[in-house]
Amino acid sequence: MPYFNSGILDSITNADLSYYEINFILLEVLGRSLEDVRIKGISPQELEKVKPYIEAARRYPVEYIFRKAFFRNLVLYVDERVLIPRNETEHLVDIALRLIGERGLERILEVGTGSGAIAISIATEGDRPVFASDLSSGAIQVASMNVRSSGAADRVFLFVGDRLEAVGGKWDLIIWNHPYVLPEEYHSLPPKVKVEPEMALVSTLDTLIEFLKEAMEHLSDRGFVLLESSRPFIRRIMEDFPRARIERDIYGMERFVLIERR
Ligand SMILES: C[S@@+](CC[C@H](N)C(=O)[O-])C[C@H]1O[C@@H](n2cnc3c(N)ncnc32)[C@H](O)[C@@H]1O
Known part of the structure; x- marks a missing residue:
């Protein structure tokens, strides 16, 4: 069961990433929104899954990491081209x-x-x-x-x-x-x-x-x-x-x- 741990949550939300980027990663990796994680907490296992992406997103755009961008009602493939x-x-x-x-x-x-x-x-x-x-x-x-x-x-x-x-x-x-x-x-x-x-x-x-x-x-x-x-x-x-x-x-x-x- 996910459990609430504000220390763990802080390590995600203090990563110099925008709300958009954190939400993007959580949705892609866990299928959960930042709001959901704030309310229900996050398990250590979930955190381990998310961490490398949070780290990567400090230096690299989330859209290139996941090869995906949202524009109006489209979901587009994007890469470095x-x-x-x-x-x-x-x-x-x-x-x-x-x-x-x-x-x-x-x-x-x-x-x-x-x-x-x-x-x-x-x-x-x-x-x-x-x-x-x-x-x-x-x-x-x-x-x-x-x-x-x-x-x-x-x-x-x-x-x-x-x-x-x-x-x-x-x-x-x-x-x-x-x-x-x-x-x-x-x-x-x-x-x-x-x-x-x-x-x-x-x-x-x-x-x-x-x-x-x-x-x-x-x-x-x-x-x-x-x-x-x-x-x-x-x-x-x-x-x-x-x-x-x-x-x-x-x-x-x-x-x-x-x-x-x-
Ligand atoms: C600011 S991006 C816009 C990309 C896309 N239309 C968008 O809005 O997300 C500018 C685009 O112009 C292209 N481009 C740059 N110079 C060009 C040129 N001389 N002729 C045609 N396209 C060019 C680039 O490859 C790039 O895809």
């Missing part, structure tokens, strides 16, 4: 779905799909197919597993490509949660974030502006570009595209950028 989808990105999907519905947008392209989180969510929660690319062939392999496991193979079409290079025709919506850490900021990222692919994290202001100029050429007359971005990039976008509209994320930070073609 892809960025771990962030919860603030879930709001990007809301913005895209709203726009698709209000404006009747049809041709939808996601650049830099990574695990496929955004493309799969839009295609399965909405009623339009989504084309999605990534420069990393490893990322496209991961996205392809996720497309199949979420039953979206008839709605999400993946390909490897550099930005819009391999893309023909005009699009109603081009989305990119682009790498938005500047090269000079990279060294100050927490070690756990640096485990993620550098190409998913780091880019320059000029690279993004080049992309936006290309994207304008690939938009239909009613088209939009929708980005997830960060403060220095947003500042630069506003200089080059003053008509861009900004939306905040769930933490109140300026995060999403919408640029209409016309």
Whole structure:
């Protein structure tokens, strides 16, 4: 029988991990939530099972340890080939779905799909197919597993490509949660974030502006570009595209950028 021992519990909860991480580990290893463990206690045997994961999670993201990430209503496979989808990105999907519905947008392209989180969510929660690319062939392999496991193979079409290079025709919506850490900021990222692919994290202001100029050429007359971005990039976008509209994320930070073609 599990028994309550506050000393034992402290050794878990004082491990510099977030509530989310501890709960993630307990659910994966014991099938029990942190709340359940707090109420009913934990046995020494259970603690022995959990300990190595708690230790590993101090240095490594839980999502890579368990090869699993949650995004909206999806359970995705993730490994070191892809960025771990962030919860603030879930709001990007809301913005895209709203726009698709209000404006009747049809041709939808996601650049830099990574695990496929955004493309799969839009295609399965909405009623339009989504084309999605990534420069990393490893990322496209991961996205392809996720497309199949979420039953979206008839709605999400993946390909490897550099930005819009391999893309023909005009699009109603081009989305990119682009790498938005500047090269000079990279060294100050927490070690756990640096485990993620550098190409998913780091880019320059000029690279993004080049992309936006290309994207304008690939938009239909009613088209939009929708980005997830960060403060220095947003500042630069506003200089080059003053008509861009900004939306905040769930933490109140300026995060999403919408640029209409016309
Ligand atoms: C911030 S991650 C976003 C991943 C995923 N869409 C998400 O939201 O979780 C940026 C993605 O862009 C991809 N990427 C970086 N440079 C690229 C390029 N030049 N062309 C296409 N994709 C690129 C990276 O491989 C990475 O998957």
